[in-house]
Amino acid sequence: MNFTSSRPEDLLFDAARRGDVATLQALLQQGVDVNAQDGRGFTALILAAYDGHLDATRLLLEAGANPNVHDASGNTALMGVSFKGYPEIAQLLIQHGADLDARNGNNGTALMFATLFGRHNIVPILLQAGADTTLRDVRGLSARDLAIQQGNEEALKLLGEE
Template identity: 40%
Template sequence: MSASYPGAVNEDTRTQPTSPEDPVSTEDEAVIALAHSLLDAARTGDAAALLSLVDQGAPVDLRDGAGNSPLMLAAYHGHAELVRELAARGADVDLVNDRGQSPLAGVAFKGFTDVAEVLLEAGADPALGTPSALDTAVYFERAEMVALIEARRA
């Protein structure tokens, strides 16, 4: 499967280096580093680090430069229990990224039915996004994912 498919999540959450004309304060650098650690923890499934930051007040729906939230990154990388915990802490299960992709569509692209079940239980909309989760599952011939989505829609 090609990562250029519209269902692929952009994995580059690193900010571009600043120019000398665009100074960044030490406080800004600390905030940026904290955001990167939060997003990296979501991607790697480091629930202890990520949930601790969220529980201390970090925004659960923080977004990277491509509009991906921690829940999107955790879902896309197959971390079902982390997705469950983020949703329980108020993460928006339908927050689309800048390309119009929903977490459920990303999961359909990757084929993680366990994560899809968590998202659907949390109320994710399978018709949301471009392409939708259902369209993505059909396109990639993920019969189990299609059946799961269809069962929730019935």
């Protein structure tokens, strides 16, 4: 498969959004940069992970995608799946070296996202992998503080706080 687009990266981003593994493979074989970023700083990995495409995420990671690239807001793929609640993808990203305590533009972390949005299937994964529960965002709030603000008793239990 030969691609004549002046921006084959755009095809990569589109395939990642759709979870189109065959097209991703073909583009990568043609030499498209697996870590290319679009105008918002999204990589194919960030897009595939955020949209819940496990096989596409795996392929991109195996092809050398960096799980610690930040988008223009400072968010990583792990933050995206912590927001959306995809445990298998979170585990895969962690296995491939995702920074558990990466900070976005608001100093938010994946654990804060999971806590804030009630992703109780993600919190234990992050904690078991060693996420720091003491980090604070720009407002000075920790994951525990966010759980309290939300009245999220389940998250408090998961965080070891009752």
